[in-house]
Structure formats: structure tokens, C-alpha cells
Amino acid sequence: MMQNTKDIAMLLAINHMAGSPSEGAVSPMTTEGLSALKDCYMKEYESYKCKNLKLDMSRGKPGPDQLVLSAPMLDVLSSQSDLAASDGTDCRNYGCLDGIPDAKQLMGSLLGLPAENMIVGGNSSLNMMYDTIARAMLHGVYGSPKPWCRLEKIKFLCPVPGYDRHFAICQHFGIEMVCVPMNEDGPDMDLVERLVREDDSIKGIWCVPKFSNPSGLTYSDEVVRRFANLSPKAPDFRIFWDDAYFVHELTEEKVPLLNLFLEAKKNGKEDMVFVFCSTSKISYPGSGLAAMGASFHNIQNIKMQMTVQTIGNDKMNQLRHVRFFRDKEGVLAHMKKHAQLIRPKFQLVEQILERELGFCGIADWSNPKGGYFISLNTQPGCAKRVISLCREAGVAMTPAGATYPYGMDPSDSNIRIAPTYPTLEELKPAAEIFCLCIKIATIEKMIAQASGQKTAPQKAYAIAQ
Numbered sequence: 097m098m099q100n101t102k103d104i105a106m107l108l109a110i111n112h113m114a115g116s117p118s119e120g121a122v123s124p125m126t127t128e129g130l131s132a133l134k135d136c137y138m139k140e141y142e143s144y145k146c147k148n149l150k151l152d153m154s155r156g157k158p159g160p161d162q163l164v165l166s167a168p169m170l171d172v173l174s175s176q177s178d179l180a181a182s183d184g185t186d187c188r189n190y191g192c193l194d195g196i197p198d199a200k201q202l203m204g205s206l207l208g209l210p211a212e213n214m215i216v217g218g219n220s221s222l223n224m225m226y227d228t229i230a231r232a233m234l235h236g237v238y239g240s241p242k243p244w245c246r247l248e249k250i251k252f253l254c255p256v257p258g259y260d261r262h263f264a265i266c267q268h269f270g271i272e273m274v275c276v277p278m279n280e281d282g283p284d285m286d287l288v289e290r291l292v293r294e295d296d297s298i299k300g301i302w303c304v305p306k307f308s309n310p311s312g313l314t315y316s317d318e319v320v321r322r323f324a325n326l327s328p329k330a331p332d333f334r335i336f337w338d339d340a341y342f343v344h345e346l347t348e349e350k351v352p353l354l355n356l357f358l359e360a361k362k363n364g365k366e367d368m369v370f371v372f373c374s375t376s377k378i379s380y381p382g383s384g385l386a387a388m389g390a391s392f393h394n395i396q397n398i399k400m401q402m403t404v405q406t407i408g409n410d411k412m413n414q415l416r417h418v419r420f421f422r423d424k425e426g427v428l429a430h431m432k433k434h435a436q437l438i439r440p441k442f443q444l445v446e447q448i449l450e451r452e453l454g455f456c457g458i459a460d461w462s463n464p465k466g467g468y469f470i471s472l473n474t475q476p477g478c479a480k481r482v483i484s485l486c487r488e489a490g491v492a493m494t495p496a497g498a499t500y501p502y503g504m505d506p507s508d509s510n511i512r513i514a515p516t517y518p519t520l521e522e523l524k525p526a527a528e529i530f531c532l533c534i535k536i537a538t539i540e541k542m543i544a545q546a547s548g549q550k551t552a553p554q555k556a557y558a559i560a561q
């Protein structure tokens with residue numbers, strides 16, 4: 097739906113640049129015409145700037161209203177007489193390296209894994225992923241011929257766009273990242289299969305298989321089956337299956353994800369799989385439970401190393417979670433309450449994107465059924481400019497490039513929108529300013545093109561072919 101004469105002029109300009117001027121259109125859009133159009137949008141932009149706003153769509157965090165949902169959890173351990181786990185373990189005392197049985201059962205049931213294949217860790221799954229790589233660097237994983245740090249080169253496959261903190265771990269350890277494009281149903285599996293088959297320096301791949309960060313898409317059954325049947329050249333290749341949004345549906349529609357671990361087990365390849373999850377966006381980020389699922393061999397190997405590191409994690413928090421949620425159904429019922437709070441936020445942002453940008457096709461975006469993000473692509477070469485315009489107008493966004501290894505999006509177009517933390521009242525102007533900045537950045541690009549300027553080439557880096 098078009099808003100006003102500015103937007104009509106914008107549409108004409110877009111059509112003209114695309115070589116298909118609208119029927120009966122005004123004279124071809126000249127550099128002057130485009131500059132005049134930019135001036136009109138800039139007036140609107142300046143009026144927002146004068147308001148000295150301080151808005152934020154950068155953080156994938158639950159809002160305070162979501163955190164209130166877990167408040168009763170803080171009281172479930174009030175009785176001192178009953179602080180034992182189901183096997184009698186006194187949760188006030190040392191012990192249970194891999195978590196109390198009740199917590200392993202709860203987290204395993206959410207992932208569809210037996211409790212014996214679970215380790216319940218501390219408060220952060222990202223920390224468990226970091227530790228897993230750190231251990232691999234120092235000692236190798238189960239079946240490693242050598243610790244990874246003794247090898248000349250190690251590579252990880254990184255489906256893009258992806259989660260910046262996965263990439264940061266690789267960068268921290270000097271692991272070379274090889275980008276793999278994402279299709280609608282998951283990573284390009286022809287490419288993944290070929291690369292891991294041919295190159296034994298590829299030791300792992302990062303995957304966020306459900307409501308992926310940032311694209312929101314979920315891997316198809318076929319993609320999961322192909323992962324479960326990979327034949328990597330490296331004997332110690334691992335799939336890092338970060339199921340961070342495993343129960344984070346936004347609507348009543350349950351989005352299924354095939355169980356990678358069980359599929360791999362059917363092929364005798366379960367040692368290839370590390371699954372991670374946490375209750376960060378179920379109970380409390382930073383004070384929830386993190387867990388990993390793995391094969392018998394992997395669990396033994398990890399526990400052997402963990403035993404040097406710690407006597408055990410926070411069992412009181414584990415007990416608190418188990419007593420509060422009770423079981424999988426308890427968690428799912430709780431997640432429906434989260435969905436009720438955040439669904440209107442996603443809907444509002446999507447409505448504004450559609451209203452402001454849908455008419456002219458200068459951006460495309462995801463309409464996720466779950467998770468925490470909307471992923472948007474501007475015209476190539478515009479994302480950084482959009483983010484900087486937003487910043488100047490008081491709207492914080494995730495930096496452009498963050499969804500790519502080394503912070504470099506080769507087409508400078510992907511932007512991650514995080515709608516959960518701001519209130520609805522804050523989201524409306526934030527999303528409107530964001531759309532306005534996209535229009536301005538796009539016109540600037542068109543002016544540059546119309547006047548024959550070359551746009552700055554992006555620094556090149558490898559997207560695997």
C-alpha cells in the first residue's frame with residue numbers, strides 16, 4: 097500500500113532504474129529528480145532526529161514482561177526439608193558432574209534425547225559450545241588423531257547469514273570460516289557434503305536448525321537426513337547443532353524438526369553430533385540451564401575432561417527449573433505465554449515493513465514462525481548506510497555484517513531485526529524510522545548509479561562454490 101506522493105515517486109524511480117518505467121510515467125528520473133526525492137525523505141528523517149529518540153531493535157532479549165512469567169520459580173525451593181533430586185542427591189552439596197537426573201530428563205525430553213545422552217551444564221549454552229571447542233583445540237574430541245591446535249589449519253563451515261557469536265568463537269581460536277549459503281530449507285547440502293568429503297581440515301559446522309538466527313527458517317527433514325548421513329574426510333568432524341530456539345514457536349503452529357541425533361544413530365554416525373540448547377529464553381537469560389546432548393562415546397570423553405574442570409554445576413538452579421516446569425508439557429505451556437507477549441511485536445514490525453516497503457520491492461524480509469529475529473535484505477551495498485542512519489536518528493540496530501564471519505557481508509545487505517525487547521510503543525517509531533532509512537539509503541545508491549559513480553567494492557572473502 098502506497099502512502100504518499102514521495103512513495104509514488106519512489107516507485108516510479110525504482111521502475112525506471114529497473115528499465116520498466118510505469119505506463120504514462122513522468123519523465124525519466126534524473127539525478128536531480130532523485131535528489132529532490134531524497135530531500136523529501138530527509139525532511140521526514142530530520143523531524144524524527146529532532147525528537148532525540150533512544151530506541152533499540154538490536155538485542156535478542158526477552159522483554160521484562162516475559163521475565164515476570166518465571167517469577168514463581170524463585171519460590172519453589174522455599175522448603176529446606178526437600179532439596180533432594182529424584183535419586184536422593186542433596187542439591188545443596190557437591191556432586192553430579194553432568195547434572196541431576198531430573199534436569200537431564202527434562203532437557204533431554206525437550207530435545208527428544210535419552211537422559212543418559214545429556215549433560216546439563218551451567219547457565220549458558222554458548223559457554224558450553226566455547227568449552228567444547230576449547231577442549232577440542234587442547235585435547236581433540238573423541239576419535240581425534242591429534243588435538244586440533246596441533247594441526248596446521250582447521251576450518252569450520254558457517255551457513256550464512258548466521259549467529260555472530262558462533263563466528264566469534266572460531267575467530268578467537270584461529271579457525272578459518274568457510275561460508276555456505278542458506279537455502280529456504282537449510283544450508284546448501286550439495287556443497288556441505290562435497291566440502292566435508294574432500295577436505296579433512298574441515299572439522300565442524302555451525303547449525304541453528306530451528307527458527308535459525310537470524311533467518312528464522314527451519315531445516316527440512318531432507319536436510320536433517322543429509323546431515324545425519326555426512327561422510328566427512330576428517331574422522332573427528334562434528335556438527336554443532338545449536339537448537340537454541342527448539343520450543344520457541346510464535347504461533348499455535350508447531351514447527352517440526354527431525355531429530356538429528358536419532359537419525360545419525362540409525363546410520364551409526366551419532367558420534368558426529370553435538371546438540372546444544374538452553375532455557376535462556378524460557379526462564380532467565382544468564383540464569384537458566386544449558387545442556388548438551390551427545391553419543392555415549394562423546395559423553396564419556398567430555399566428562400573425563402570436565403571432571404578436572406569442576407565438581408559440578410549449579411544443582412539448586414537445576415532443581416528450581418525441574419520443580420517449576422515439571423516436564424516437557426510444563427515448558428510448552430510456559431512458552432505459549434511467551435508467544436502471546438512477543439507475537440504482537442513481530443506482527444507490528446512485519447505490518448510496518450509491508451506498509452512502508454512492500455510496494456516498491458527495495459527490501460525483502462522473513463516472516464518467521466518462531467525464534468527471536470526477522471532477517472531483512474536491503475539492496476546490495478545499503479545495509480551499513482541504513483544502520484548508520486538509524487543510529488544517528490536514535491535507533492540502535494545490530495551492526496551490518498554481524499551475520500557474516502569476520503563481520504563482512506559481501507553484498508552489504510543483510511540486517512537482523514530483534515523485536516522482542518522494546519515495548520510495542522517503542523517498536524512502532526523504531527520500525528518506521530528503520531524503513532525510512534532504507535528508503536534514503538536506496539535513493540542514495542540510485543543517485544550514485546544515475547551519476548555513474550562506482551559504489552565501493554566490498555572486501556572479498558570466500559563463499560564456498
Ligand SMILES: Cc1ncc(COP(=O)(O)O)c(C=O)c1O
Nearest residue numbers: 220221222259304309340374376
Ligand atoms: C543461536 C543462539 N545460540 C546461543 C545463544 C545463547 O544462548 P545461551 O544464553 O544459552 O548462552 C543465542 C542467543 O541469542 C542464540 O541466538
